[in-house]
Amino acid sequence: MSIYHVPVMQNECLEALQLRTGAVYVDATLGGAGHSQAMLKACPGIKLYCFDQDMDAIRHSSDVLKDFSDSAELIQANFSALRTELALRRVAGIDGILFDLGLSSHQIDETERGFSFDRDATLDMRMDQEQEYSALEAVNQLEVGELAKVIRSYSDELHALRIAKAIVAGRQDTQIRTTRELASIIETVVGSGTKESLKSKVRVFQAIRIHVNQELQVLEQALEDAIHLLNPGGRIVVMSYHSLEDRIVKNIFRDAAQGCKCPPKMIQCNCDAKQRLKLITRRPIEASANELAINNRARSAKLRVAEKIWGK
Numbered sequence: 001m002s003i004y005h006v007p008v009m010q011n012e013c014l015e016a017l018q019l020r021t022g023a024v025y026v027d028a029t030l031g032g033a034g035h036s037q038a039m040l041k042a043c044p045g046i047k048l049y050c051f052d053q054d055m056d057a058i059r060h061s062s063d064v065l066k067d068f069s070d071s072a073e074l075i076q077a078n079f080s081a082l083r084t085e086l087a088l089r090r091v092a093g094i095d096g097i098l099f100d101l102g103l104s105s106h107q108i109d110e111t112e113r114g115f116s117f118d119r120d121a122t123l124d125m126r127m128d129q130e131q132e133y134s135a136l137e138a139v140n141q142l143e144v145g146e147l148a149k150v151i152r153s154y155s156d157e158l159h160a161l162r163i164a165k166a167i168v169a170g171r172q173d174t175q176i177r178t179t180r181e182l183a184s185i186i187e188t189v190v191g192s193g194t195k196e197s198l199k200s201k202v203r204v205f206q207a208i209r210i211h212v213n214q215e216l217q218v219l220e221q222a223l224e225d226a227i228h229l230l231n232p233g234g235r236i237v238v239m240s241y242h243s244l245e246d247r248i249v250k251n252i253f254r255d256a257a258q259g260c261k262c263p264p265k266m267i268q269c270n271c272d273a274k275q276r277l278k279l280i281t282r283r284p285i286e287a288s289a290n291e292l293a294i295n296n297r298a299r300s301a302k303l304r305v306a307e308k309i310w311g312k
């Protein structure tokens with residue numbers, strides 16, 4: 001049986017969360033339930049709400065967590081609905097939350113999810129299988145300028161405009177339907193068989209995935225909501241795998257840890273911004289050499305931790 005997903009920096013996450021019996025936690029990105037299971041085993045008296053927008057992750061993890069059905073509740077929803085979903089369950093505050101962003105290995109490995117350019121499948125890339133908009137629509141409907149913007153802003157790909165033009169030319173007569181067709185079109189611009197061309201394909205596929213799932217837009221709001229929900233002393237722990245995600249986390253943590261934003265010359269504060277977080281990690285934690293030796297996926301992971309210091 002193939003492994004669904006190997007949790008990254010599991011010990012570091014557990015340590016950062018400082019679990020306490022009787023307290024309430026959220027795993028915002030359940031995936032294969034690796035982190036959730038570790039939390040429930042490390043501190044059996046917690047209540048844990050687990051979110052994932054992917055039906056398959058919920059199905060798989062409900063089996064993994066079957067022995068914890070009293071303490072864990074699985075919620076199939078985007079973490080953008082954190083406040084609403086917790087309010088529905090009469091949860092007004094939480095004592096810690098973990099975000100382990102991006103895709104699980106299972107999502108990447110499942111050919112028919114259409115996330116990988118080296119597996120031939122219909123273009124899809126939706127994390128939430130009920131969402132209507134997929135990579136098929138993005139690749140076949142976006143105007144050339146929009147496509148170039150998606151590729152450039154989510155991947156820093158140098159040839160963004162040329163690739164966007166090649167995609168638009170490639171769909172002139174018939175739709176671009178598969179990952180392999182899209183990969184071949186990218187190759188007409190960047191070539192094939194070199195390290196650089198491989199990197200370009202990775203970048204373009206990743207940019208389209210971020211766009212399809214609106215990953216960065218959803219993250220900003222969810223982090224603000226999570227900070228709002230945290231009880232004083234509660235920890236927010238975020239692991240990201242992409243520099244744009246990490247920048248969002250860093251900026252939101254920094255703003256919440258700053259408090260008053262009035263210019264230094266002002267004698268009295270009139271912005272009313274209060275410091276809400278204390279930074280626990282000034283620089284992100286990275287996976288140890290031991291972990292990197294056994295889990296290649298951990299190589300780009302950056303873990304940031306902050307603690308709530310002020311009430312709702």
Ligand SMILES: C[S@@+](CC[C@H](N)C(=O)[O-])C[C@H]1O[C@@H](n2cnc3c(N)ncnc32)[C@H](O)[C@@H]1O
Pocket residue numbers: 005006007008028029030031032033034035036051052053054057077078079080100101102103104105127218
């Ligand atoms: C890296 S995996 C998490 C792996 C998990 N920590 C484990 O130990 O197995 C990320 C998971 O988060 C989910 N996800 C990503 N963005 C999401 C969002 N905005 N809302 C809900 N789930 C999301 C993905 O579907 C995926 O299953």
